[in-house]
Amino acid sequence: AQSVTQLDSQVPVFEEAPVELRCNYSSSVSVYLFWYVQYPNQGLQLLLKYLSGSTLVESINGFEAEFNKSQTSFHLRKPSVHISDTAEYFCAVTTRGAQKLVFGQGTRLTINP
């Protein structure tokens, strides 16, 4: 069975500062990894995903995540955050043929001006 650990429940940063949201997973087989973003009182939106190929994946709004198999991690990074990035971020894992995603507990990103 897979599991996901998001190491920080809350991350406060200043606007224009870099940020890293940490995600570690556990699985005995090859995995697919996802980051979702949730703005207040809304559903989750897919931010980016790793299925295969290049271990560095990027989103259209400047976030990137790197799949590190040896460290079983999929940390999310952005070099300079904006107030609009304030949201909760969820990491998720699954395997080929699995029936469902397994989600982490979420990390609340707060941007201070």
Add this chain to the structure above:
Amino acid sequence: DGGITQSPKYLFRKEGQNVTLSCEQNLNHDAMYWYRQDPGQGLRLIYYSQIVNDFQKGDIAEGYSVSREKKESFPLTVTSAQKNPTAFYLCASGTGSDYGYTFGSGTRLTVV
């Protein structure tokens, strides 16, 4: 536009009443899911369905029921047996977990 629609956005019910939350998708997805979200507890899977007329319990199915009579629809009933029903409920659909899910915008249920 294709998408997944949850209704209503806000729902208030008296304790002891059953209530049904609607989830409809026009993405032609086979699989549909219901999650419950509480502050600080992430997403917890209630029920999921991979195909019409079939569904499986998730991690917290007690006090809930579902049906899947049509591919497009996966309603969730919160019964009076659910001890703490006040929460934010999210519906999702997908073609297979390999590709992730599409989520609805959620229903916030408050039981008074």
